Amino acid sequence: MKKVIGLMLTLILVLGGILTGCSKKDEGNTVTPDTSKKVKVGFIYVGPIGDGGYTFAHDQGRLFLEKELAGKIEKTVFKESVKEDAAEVDKTCEEMINNGVTVIIGTSFGFMEGMDKSAKKHPEIKYMHCSGYMQETNMSNYFGRDYQVRYLSGIVAGMKTKSNKIGYVAAMNIPECVRGINAFALGVQSVNKSAVVKIIWTNTWYDPAKEKEAAKALLDGGVDVIAQHQDTTGPQIAAEEKGVWSIGYNSDMSKAAPNAYMTAPIWNWGPYYVDQVNKIIAGTWKSESYWGAMDADNAKSIIYLADLTKNAPAGAQAAVDSAKADIISGKNKVFVGPIYDNTGVLKIKEGEVMTDKDMLLFDWFVKGVEGKVK
Structure with missing residues (x-):
C-alpha cells in the first residue's frame, strides 16, 4: 500500500484497470498435488476468512464457485493472511502452481506487483487480481462500482x-x-x-x-x-x-x-468467479479490466x-x-x-x-x- 502514490501516474497510462481496496491455520491452506486435467483454483487472501468482512466475503465467493461448478473443477484452495509484499505474493503463487493450481485469484490491491511478476513467468496460468490495474494477456483485474x-x-x-x-x-x-x-x-x-x-x-x-x-x-x-x-x-x-x-x-x-x-x-464475488472459471473451462477466457455496476437483481450484482x-x-x-x-x-x-x-x-x-x-x-x-x- 505504501507504493500507491508512486503508481498513480502509471495508472493514468493504463486506465484499463481499477484501483482499490481487502492467521489462523486452516486445512484450506494446504495444497496437495493435482494430477487431473480439471481446473484447480487458488485464492490468496489478505486477512483471515473469519474476519467477518472483506476476506469472509471473498471466501463466500470461493465456496459459491465450488458449489456451482462441482464436478467441473478441483476443490479450491486458499492461503490466508498473506502480506502485501511482492516477494511474498510471488512465493505464494509459486507454491500453488507447484501443487497443481491453474487459476490464481488474488484479492487485495497490494498483491498486484507480485501477481504480475508471477504471471509473466507463467503464461500457462490464469490470474485474476482484485482492484488493481496491471494487466497481462494471462492476468485480469476486477472490481465493482x-x-x-x-x-x-x-x-x-x-x-x-x-x-x-x-x-x-x-x-x-x-x-x-x-x-x-x-x-x-x-x-x-x-x-x-x-x-x-x-x-x-x-x-x-x-x-x-x-x-x-x-x-x-x-x-x-x-x-x-x-x-x-x-x-x-x-x-x-x-x-x-x-x-x-x-x-x-x-x-x-x-x-x-x-x-x-x-x-x-x-x-457478491461468487457470480463473477463462476463466469470467469466457466470461460476458462470453455477455452474462451480473455484478460479484461472489469468494473461491474450495480444490478437490479442482487443475486447477479x-x-x-x-x-x-x-x-x-x-x-x-x-x-x-x-x-x-x-x-x-x-x-x-x-x-x-x-x-x-x-x-x-x-x-x-x-x-x-x-x-x-x-x-x-x-x-x-x-x-x-x-x-x-x-
Missing part, C-alpha cells in the same frame, strides 16, 4: 442521524477509499443538507482493535452513526456499545451489532445494499429504492455537477459527469466531508 452502493448507504445514514454528525472509519488513503467516502457523503447530502461526515484513517485493512478505537474516537466527538471502509466488524461493535447506529461493509454484520447495524454495501434492518429510519427503504432505480437507469450518475470540494472549490461543473479516469484517481473530498486526503 462500490460507489453506487455507498451512495445508497449514505441515504440511510443521512436520514437516521440526529446530531448531523456521521463518522467514517477509513482504511487506506487511496482513490478507492476516497471515492467511497465521497459517494457516501453525496448520498447523505441528498436527504440531509445539514449533515457532515467525519473521517479517521487507520492505515490498515485488518486490525479489529485499531478500527474499533477509531470508531470510539469519532463517537466521543459526537457522531451518532458510524460507517466504515474496513475489513472487520470493529467499528460496528463500537457503535453497539455506545448505543448508536452503524452501517457496515463487505458482508452482513448484523450479528456483530444487532442493535446498531442498519445495512451495508455487500460484495457484484455489489449491492444489504436488506435494511429494523434499526433503519422510517422512509429509508422507499428513498433507497428510488435512488437505486435512478442509478441503474443512468438517471443518477452519482458524481455529477455541480460538486464542490471541502475547501469550496468547484470541481465538477453543472451537468458535468465525472469520468471513470477521474474517479480512479480521486484525491479530494466533496463538500461536507471533514478530513484530509493526505
Whole structure:
C-alpha cells in the first residue's frame, strides 16, 4: 500500500484497470498435488476468512464457485493472511502452481506487483487480481462500482442521524477509499443538507482493535452513526456499545451489532468467479479490466445494499429504492455537477459527469466531508 502514490501516474497510462481496496491455520491452506486435467483454483487472501468482512466475503465467493461448478473443477484452495509484499505474493503463487493450481485469484490491491511478476513467468496460468490495474494477456483485474452502493448507504445514514454528525472509519488513503467516502457523503447530502461526515484513517485493512478505537474516537466527538471502509466488524461493535447506529461493509454484520447495524454495501464475488472459471473451462477466457455496476437483481450484482434492518429510519427503504432505480437507469450518475470540494472549490461543473479516469484517481473530498486526503 505504501507504493500507491508512486503508481498513480502509471495508472493514468493504463486506465484499463481499477484501483482499490481487502492467521489462523486452516486445512484450506494446504495444497496437495493435482494430477487431473480439471481446473484447480487458488485464492490468496489478505486477512483471515473469519474476519467477518472483506476476506469472509471473498471466501463466500470461493465456496459459491465450488458449489456451482462441482464436478467441473478441483476443490479450491486458499492461503490466508498473506502480506502485501511482492516477494511474498510471488512465493505464494509459486507454491500453488507447484501443487497443481491453474487459476490464481488474488484479492487485495497490494498483491498486484507480485501477481504480475508471477504471471509473466507463467503464461500457462490464469490470474485474476482484485482492484488493481496491471494487466497481462494471462492476468485480469476486477472490481465493482462500490460507489453506487455507498451512495445508497449514505441515504440511510443521512436520514437516521440526529446530531448531523456521521463518522467514517477509513482504511487506506487511496482513490478507492476516497471515492467511497465521497459517494457516501453525496448520498447523505441528498436527504440531509445539514449533515457532515467525519473521517479517521487507520492505515490498515485488518486490525479489529485499531478500527474499533477509531470508531470510539469519532463517537466521543459526537457522531451518532458510524460507517466504515474496513475489513472487520470493529467499528460496528463500537457503535453497539455506545448505543448508536452503524452501517457496515463487505458482508452482513448484523450479528456483530444487532442493535446498531442498519445495512451495508455487500460484495457478491461468487457470480463473477463462476463466469470467469466457466470461460476458462470453455477455452474462451480473455484478460479484461472489469468494473461491474450495480444490478437490479442482487443475486447477479457484484455489489449491492444489504436488506435494511429494523434499526433503519422510517422512509429509508422507499428513498433507497428510488435512488437505486435512478442509478441503474443512468438517471443518477452519482458524481455529477455541480460538486464542490471541502475547501469550496468547484470541481465538477453543472451537468458535468465525472469520468471513470477521474474517479480512479480521486484525491479530494466533496463538500461536507471533514478530513484530509493526505
